[in-house]
Amino acid sequence: MAAVPSTPLLKDELDIVIPTIRNLDFLEMWRPFFQPYHLIIVQDGDPSKIIRVPEGFDYELYNRNDINRILGPKASCISFKDSACRCFGYMVSKKKYIYTIDDDCFVAKDPSGKDINALEQHIKNLLSPSTPYFFNTLYDPYRDGADFVRGYPFSLREGAPTAVSHGLWLNIPDYDAPTQLVKPLERNSRYVDAVLTIPKGTLFPMCGMNLAFDRELIGPAMYFGLMGDGQPIGRYDDMWAGWCTKVITDHLGLGVKTGLPYIWHSKASNPFVNLKKEYNGIFWQEELIPFFQSVALPKEATTVQKCYLELAKQVAAKLGKVDCYFNKLADSMVTWIEAWDELNPPKGVVAAENDPAKSK
Amino acid sequence: MSLEIQDSEFDIVIAALQPNLTTFFEAWRPFFSRFHIIVVKDPDLAEELQIPTGFDVKVYTKSDMGVLGATSIDFSGHSCRYFGYLVSRKKYVISIDDNCLPAKDNGGLIVDAVSQHMSNLKTPATPFFFNTLYDPFRKGADFVRGYPFSLREGVECMLSCGLWLHNADYDPMTHVVKRNQRNTTYVDAVMTVPIGAIMPVSGINVAFNREVLGPVMFPALRLRKDGKHRWDTLEDIWNGLCAKVVCDRLGYGVKTGLPYVIRSDAEAGKALESLKEWEGVKVMDDVLPFFQSVKLSTTATTVEDCVKELASIVKEKLGPQNAIFAKAADAMEEWAKLWESHGAQSS
Numbered sequence: 001m002a003a004v005p006s007t008p009l010l011k012d013e014l015d016i017v018i019p020t021i022r023n024l025d026f027l028e029m030w031r032p033f034f035q036p037y038h039l040i041i042v043q044d045g046d047p048s049k050i051i052r053v054p055e056g057f058d059y060e061l062y063n064r065n066d067i068n069r070i071l072g073p074k075a076s077c078i079s080f081k082d083s084a085c086r087c088f089g090y091m092v093s094k095k096k097y098i099y100t101i102d103d104d105c106f107v108a109k110d111p112s113g114k115d116i117n118a119l120e121q122h123i124k125n126l127l128s129p130s131t132p133y134f135f136n137t138l139y140d141p142y143r144d145g146a147d148f149v150r151g152y153p154f155s156l157r158e159g160a161p162t163a164v165s166h167g168l169w170l171n172i173p174d175y176d177a178p179t180q181l182v183k184p185l186e187r188n189s190r191y192v193d194a195v196l197t198i199p200k201g202t203l204f205p206m207c208g209m210n211l212a213f214d215r216e217l218i219g220p221a222m223y224f225g226l227m228g229d230g231q232p233i234g235r236y237d238d239m240w241a242g243w244c245t246k247v248i249t250d251h252l253g254l255g256v257k258t259g260l261p262y263i264w265h266s267k268a269s270n271p272f273v274n275l276k277k278e279y280n281g282i283f284w285q286e287e288l289i290p291f292f293q294s295v296a297l298p299k300e301a302t303t304v305q306k307c308y309l310e311l312a313k314q315v316a317a318k319l320g321k322v323d324c325y326f327n328k329l330a331d332s333m334v335t336w337i338e339a340w341d342e343l344n345p346p347k348g349v350v351a352a353e354n355d356p357a358k359s360k
Numbered sequence: 361m362s363l364e365i366q367d368s369e370f371d372i373v374i375a376a377l378q379p380n381l382t383t384f385f386e387a388w389r390p391f392f393s394r395f396h397i398i399v400v401k402d403p404d405l406a407e408e409l410q411i412p413t414g415f416d417v418k419v420y421t422k423s424d425m426g427v428l429g430a431t432s433i434d435f436s437g438h439s440c441r442y443f444g445y446l447v448s449r450k451k452y453v454i455s456i457d458d459n460c461l462p463a464k465d466n467g468g469l470i471v472d473a474v475s476q477h478m479s480n481l482k483t484p485a486t487p488f489f490f491n492t493l494y495d496p497f498r499k500g501a502d503f504v505r506g507y508p509f510s511l512r513e514g515v516e517c518m519l520s521c522g523l524w525l526h527n528a529d530y531d532p533m534t535h536v537v538k539r540n541q542r543n544t545t546y547v548d549a550v551m552t553v554p555i556g557a558i559m560p561v562s563g564i565n566v567a568f569n570r571e572v573l574g575p576v577m578f579p580a581l582r583l584r585k586d587g588k589h590r591w592d593t594l595e596d597i598w599n600g601l602c603a604k605v606v607c608d609r610l611g612y613g614v615k616t617g618l619p620y621v622i623r624s625d626a627e628a629g630k631a632l633e634s635l636k637e638w639e640g641v642k643v644m645d646d647v648l649p650f651f652q653s654v655k656l657s658t659t660a661t662t663v664e665d666c667v668k669e670l671a672s673i674v675k676e677k678l679g680p681q682n683a684i685f686a687k688a689a690d691a692m693e694e695w696a697k698l699w700e701s702h703g704a705q706s707s
Contacts, residue, residue, distance in 0.1 A: 111466060133652070135559035137521065137616050138528060138543065145545055147538060150531045150590065151560025151597035153644040166492065173493060176505040183502065188493065190500055194547040199557035204490035205506025239506040258492055282509060289489065289508050 007120050007127075011036040014097040014123070017089035021045040021081075022103065027054050029106050033117050037099075040089040042067075045081060062088060074339040077332035082228025084237035086208065090215060090222050091340050097126060098219070099212040104267035108170045111191050121261035122165045122212035125195055129159025130255020132200040140195040140257065163218040163254040164245060167210035168192075169265040174207045176235075176282070177275035180268065195259040200250045203292055206242020210263045213245075217254055219344075220304040221245040223336040225329060232325050233284070234277030240329075243292045248307040251297040280323070287322045291315075305337050312337075362497070363482045363516070370478065371450040371570075372397045375441035376419075376458055377588060379407035386412060387461040391474045398444040402588075404436050420447060428702060432694050437588050438563065439579035439595055445570060446703040452481060454567040457590070460621040463525050466546050476619035477520045477567035480550055484514025485613020487555040495550040495615070517552075518573050518612040519603055522565035527625035529562040532591040532638055535631035542625075550617040555608045558651050560644075561600020564590060565621045568603075572612070574703050575663045576603045578695035581688040583639045592634050594643055598688060601651050606666040609656040643684070650678055667696050 016037050018024065021044040027034065031054070039059035043051050047063035067088055068075045078088045083102065090098055099119055108116045128142035134156050141148045141157075148157055173188040198204050213222060221244050224237035249256055295314055301307040316330035372395050374381075381399070385392070389412075396416045401409055403422035411417055425435055425443055435443050441455055454477050463471045483497035488511050496503045496512070503512050528543040553559050568577060581598035607614050654673060660666045671692035678685035 133558075134648070135553055135557045135616075137523065137559060137562065139547060143545075145541065145543065147528070147530060147534050147541065149560055150529045150534075150562065151594060151600075151644055152531075153648045154641065155645045155648065168492065173502070174505050175502060176507075179502055179505075186500065186502065188500065190498075190548055192494060192547055192549040193545055194549060198490055199554050201556045202490050202554035204492060205504050207492065207505070235505065242506070258490075278505075285506070285508050286510050289511075 007124050009036055010097060010123055013095055014099060015040050015089070015093040015095040016119075017042065017086055017093065017098055017100040018103060019044055019083040019086035019089070020051060020103045024051060024053055024103060026103050026106060027057065031056070033107070033119050037119075038095070040093055042086050042089045044083065044085045060092075062092070070343075071339050074335050074342075077223070077226070077335040077339065079224065079227045079231070079237065080229045082231075082234055082237060083208070084224035084227040087222055087224040087241070087336075090219055091343050093215060096214065096216050097123070097212065098215050098222075100208060101263065102209045102265075104265065105169070105209055106264040106266055108262045108264040110262075116261050116263070118167060118210060118261035118263050119212075122167060125165035125257045125260075126162050126212060126214055128162065130162045130197040130257055131156065131159050132197050132250070132255045133160070135199055136196075139259070140197070143195060160253050160255045161214070161217060162257055163214050163249050164206075164256040165212040166204075166206055166256065166258040167212070167261045167263060168259065169207075169209060170262045172265040172268045174209065174265070177271045177278050178282075180271035180274065184268075184271070191262060192259065195257050198246070198256045198258055203243055203246055203289065204256075204258065206238050206245065208238030208241070209265065210261070211238070218245055218249060218304055220308055220337055220340045221248045223308075223333060226325075226332050232323070233280045235274060236278070236281040236285075239281075239285075243288065244308065244311055247292055247295050247297070247311065248304055251301065251307055252304070280325075284322055287319065291318055305341065308337055309334060365452065365478055365482050367394050369451040370395055370474075371444075371448040371453050372474070373441050373444035373448060373453050373455045374399045374458055375438060375444070375455070376401045376409055377405065377437065377440075378458055379405060380410045381458060382410050382412050384458050384461065385415060388456075389414070391462065391472045395474070396450070398448055400440045400444040402437060402440045420444065428698060431698060433579065433691055433698065434582060435579070437586060438590065438593050439582075441563070442577065442579045445574060445577050446698060448570060451569065451571045452478075452567065453570045455563065456621060457564045457623070460524065460564060460623045463546075463620040463622040465620075466548060471619050471621075473522060473565065473619035473621055477522065480520035480615045480618075481517050481567060481569060483517065485517040485552040485615055486511065486514045487552050487608070487613050490554055491551075494617070495552070498550065515611050515613045516569075517615050518569045518607055519561070519614045520567040521559075521561050521600070521614065521616040522567075522619045522621060523547075523617065524562075524564055524623040525620050527623040529564055529590060529623075531640060532631040532634040533641070535591060536635060539631075546620060547617065550615050553604070553614045553616055558601065559604060559614070559616065560597045561603065562590075563596030563599070564623065565619070572663060573603060573606075575667050575696055575699045576606045578602075578692055580691035580695065581643075581684060583643070583684065585639065587634060589630060589634060591631060592638070592640075594640055597644070601647070602667070602670055602692070605651065605654055605656065605670060606663055609660060609666055610663065639684075646681055647678065647685075650674075664696060664699075667692055671696070
């Protein structure tokens with residue numbers, strides 16, 4: 001039997017982006033898996049607070065002052081007092097892949113008791129194709145031990161490039177506030193041993209707690225919106241990014257996977273605080289979903305940026321009447337793309353004056 | 361939220377493609393014994409069936425099929441089970457291939473596939489938005505943050521597609537290339553197949569609402585050299601493709617995942633022989649653009665209407681490509697007639 005090839009580390013091609021407002025103690029548990037990689041820490045909240053990074057990690061850290069300095073007026077698109085600020089890390093990264101994880105997420109164990117190397121699984125997911133055009137009933141056909149089932153068209157078996165790998169959580173599940181209030185004791189103890197592609201045309205709730213993506217394929221779509229301080233909504237940052245991302249990946253012929261790996265989510269946030277944050281979102285969502293389900297991107301939108309700018313236009317045109325927040329959001333979506341392009345010029349073009357790589 | 365479903369509303373339909381069903385029935389006894397069972401004998405099978413006692417079983421053979429009169433539907437091989445769908449008088453049907461036995465879950469417990477199918481059909485499906493924790497109606501799970509509240513009622517699940525450990529349902533090419541591969545991964549999930557997503561429904565382990573879906577559960581597509589092995593056929597795949605289109609049109613749900621059965625590999629070595637004349641290689645690629653774009657009209661508000669419309673679109677768009685599609689369209693229309701005259705009643 002052929003030896004199972006080991007998963008490449010990609011240590012020079014992947015950045016780990018971590019938003020934090022408190023501390024990074026959780027990194028100790030991840031050390032065996034994360035130490036080879038470069039970390040981008042996005043410090044939210046009070047910039048004068050010193051966030052201690054455990055010894056031995058290679059990292060760059062940005063607080064609000066850094067974000068303001070680097071982006072200037074465009075910093076308005078980056079949320080404050082919300083983990084949505086993490087997307088700044090995506091923008092300043094120079095790597096092909098991003099893995100982002102919350103600071104209350106720890107290493108989980110699989111059913112055999114072995115520690116799960118979440119990053120390795122995400123890499124496997126990203127490096128193997130997706131299958132968005134036809135559902136495979138044995139889930140990811142590229143996993144060891146699986147394959148395409150009878151009836152799966154041969155012309156689709158090459159798959160599509162994978163842009164996003166969405167992982168899950170054991171212990172505290174990612175529930176909204178109402179569900180948390182009704183089921184405060186529910187814990188996710190079910191280990192579902194599957195990775196699968198979310199079909200083209202299907203929307204899903206993308207959680208940013210344990211998420212990896214190909215920055216070159218989809219990075220500009222991973223804007224986590226305007227949340228937190230001064231905003232009428234919170235806890236919809238990753239959802240917003242996920243709906244935009246899915247519409248764009250569907251349009252560009254890219255795939256989104258969900259399932260393994262699991263991490264262990266240790267902290268249940270305060271459901272009463274969450275309810276206040278989510279309140280508007282719960283109602284607005286009912287308008288947002290039909291919007292995203294029916295959005296059509298023109299053929300000429302052949303890059304992520306073009307798709308995203310077109311989306312921003314439609315957000316303003318169609319969602320502005322739901323709440324003026326969406327006009328602001330549409331503007332910041334445009335600002336985000338401008339900032340992204342400035343910090344990530346096409347290869348061969350010299351980066352702008354305020355390139356963080358030059359100033360650190 | 362869950363439907364109240366009684367055991368008496370279920371029939372178990374088993375196609376007998378081998379004569380000795382003793383091992384099969386003994387293994388399934390704890391789970392089958394409280395149900396009425398319909399066994400349909402493959403009309404091409406010569407030997408007498410051996411079925412152990414202690415079951416409420418009715419056996420149908422080739423001569424029973426005469427009750428349909430002259431029909432173009434070919435009930436030989438795996439297609440014989442569809443006769444069972446016609447003669448059943450129950451609201452729900454569960455059908456499992458005769459080379460499948462109860463599987464064990466990750467905890468080593470024997471899986472009651474019948475109960476799991478019942479549970480899948482009893483609880484709503486959620487086709488309009490994907491829930492990342494899979495079936496939100498399973499114990500210990502729920503809808504995740506970001507799942508629209510207006511979609512949390514779900515829709516009625518009409519079709520439950522189970523899976524197989526050990527000998528997975530692969531095409532003959534894959535069987536040949538990966539002859540030693542066995543499916544050992546027990547994925548502890550049930551999920552709804554989203555609206556608009558196309559999927560290959562394997563007939564090996566299915567359950568459905570016969571009262572509603574019966575008219576679209578037909579053996580219509582036959583390959584020119586349809587054989588006795590599952591990999592020689594696509595009749596269930598075609599059935600499933602059509603059923604999904606109809607379910608999507610009418611707002612019904614289709615689930616996939618649990619339960620698993622364990623499927624023996626008595627056939628695995630013969631896949632190479634089948635490759636010589638296996639027409640199936642191209643069929644799915646031929647029909648793919650059709651199923652990706654087919655849209656039934658809004659005036660089709662019943663399963664029967666949908667089937668009639670689908671049959672005529674198949675005839676028009678696929679018929680000219682290959683005679684097997686024209687025949688499939690005819691068979692779909694013929695099935696609609698048979699269903700009306702013989703299948704429709706529930707007791």
